Amino acid sequence: MNDAFADRLLAWYDQHGRHDLPWHHDRNAYRVWVSEIMLQQTQVTTVIPYFEAFMQRFPTVRDLAEAPEDDVLSHWSGLGYYARARNLHKAARQVVQEHGGEFPDDQEILETLTGIGRSTAAAIIAQAFNKRAAILDGNVKRVLARYHAVPGWPGKTSVLQELWQHAEAHTPTGRVRDYTQAIMDLGAMVCTRTRPACGDCPLQTDCLARQRDELTLYPGSKPRKAKPEKTTWMLILEDTEGRILLERRPPSGIWGGLWSLPEIDPAHGIDELQEACDRTLGLSCAEPELISGFRHTFSHYHLHIRPARLTVTGDATVADSGRLRWFFRDKALTLGLPAPIRSLITEPEQTALL
DNA sequence: AAGGCGGGGTT
DNA sequence: AACCCAGCCTT
Structure with a gap:
């Protein structure tokens, strides 16, 4: 895309982004991967203590692959969505057995690992290898839905596809690692769900939701249903x-x-x-x-x-x-x-x- | 294409 | 109490 989206975002990130999360230290594909899985549908502040304990117990992918499943699950206890832990364990064994203990730096191959979908594969490619790949997590969905005024609930396939197109179009070829972190940080710190700080946003001049003063319309909310x-x-x-x-x-x-x-x-x-x-x-x-x-x-x-x-x-x-x-x-x-x-x-x- | 799958934080 | 969160997998 020929606009200034990525440039403005990166300039903002250099000044205001999060550069000091636990998985930013000793960065490697294994640590990035574990953090990404833990962060699925789970907030950063919740994940941090789990990540630290997990890395103490399973410092490498081989340690994880060789561990009993009960041990892995006990380190996941309280984090929820326990299929993530079982899939993580299985994928660790896949990495050891099928890839010699080295994470592939190819998005398609990463997606063959259990528990790694399109966005998580892209996050690993970008964060661990600094290669171009577009992510689309909850933060990015919110930023893009507002910036482009994309109507509808992102759980709906058509809406999701439109958001993926925008995500791909904005992802730059250079500084992809920083860009990926930047757009997530913007969603988490500025383009928040409620009361976004539009005055602090580097994208405010071109944001369609902002121009229309319709921030609360995007992203569309999930149709609600009574729980049994x-x-x-x-x-x-x-x-x-x-x-x-x-x-x-x-x-x-x-x-x-x-x-x-x-x-x-x-x-x-x-x-x-x-x-x-x-x-x-x-x-x-x-x-x-x-x-x-x-x-x-x-x-x-x-x-x-x-x-x-x-x-x-x-x-x-x-x-x-x-x-x-x-x-x-x-x-x-x-x-x-x-x-x-x-x-x-x-x-x-x-x-x-x- | 829609629904299953946790637990905690926020409003 | 409802909603959301660095989504993926199964049906």
């Missing part, structure tokens, strides 16, 4: 030695691959929990102690969690098989646990008050 409400019993089962029974979730779906508490269909009443434990888990238990419930919200539904504590009186070893395992509390807390389950195991009563 679901309910489940969650059992805190303790044996006579103080261990807790955990159940590994199926590899896909909600909390895939994580350790959680055994669940019972909410159709059962409190008075049926003992019998349900006996029938489904083979465990004889004392009277359940009810803990007040709470609601956990996912991106697409609400889950009412009704926790109950039961002490196992009979033989506990029968349940220690397949996906079910007994853990001492301290050990359990080192596992990959969903955030509300971690909270429930740590402070059951406090969690219930939330």
Whole structure:
């Protein structure tokens, strides 16, 4: 494109951009990649402590490839979208086995790695290798939708395609690493979702939304839908030695691959929990102690969690098989646990008050 | 083409 | 309480 978009952006970036994020140090493709995956749908301030701990534990792609999946998931615990962690682990093994432990500097090849899509591949190409590639993350979508007054919700395919065209057109051939960081920084620091600081924006003179005084129209908002409400019993089962029974979730779906508490269909009443434990888990238990419930919200539904504590009186070893395992509390807390389950195991009563 | 997939921060 | 966030994958 022949306008001054990239030049103005780069001049602004030199003065005001973020040059000191953790993944900007010791920059290599591995660190860039991990940061990009963590940053998918996750804010920078949330990611930083996870990134530091992850790099301490898995300094290289080989360390990651050789690690047990449980170890990877435990370092992801609380970050959400756990398929990212499983895909990251799988891709690390792909890099080692198919590319000799070196990240390919080709966008198409990067996109063959599990969990790397068009934008993330481009970010790695630009940030790690400083080669030309166009990214389109949430920040860039917002900047471009406003600059070009692109109507509609970016989740819609046609809108997304239009934004990709603008993204490709603006991406310069020189200083791509800086440009990529610059346009994300502008979206995060100036062209913010609410109350953008248009007076500080290097693109303000040519921004169509600004010219029309229609900042709030772009990008178009997602059509809203009511989230369904679901309910489940969650059992805190303790044996006579103080261990807790955990159940590994199926590899896909909600909390895939994580350790959680055994669940019972909410159709059962409190008075049926003992019998349900006996029938489904083979465990004889004392009277359940009810803990007040709470609601956990996912991106697409609400889950009412009704926790109950039961002490196992009979033989506990029968349940220690397949996906079910007994853990001492301290050990359990080192596992990959969903955030509300971690909270429930740590402070059951406090969690219930939330 | 649309929906599944978390958890936290912001308003 | 609703919305968004350095998106990708499956259906």
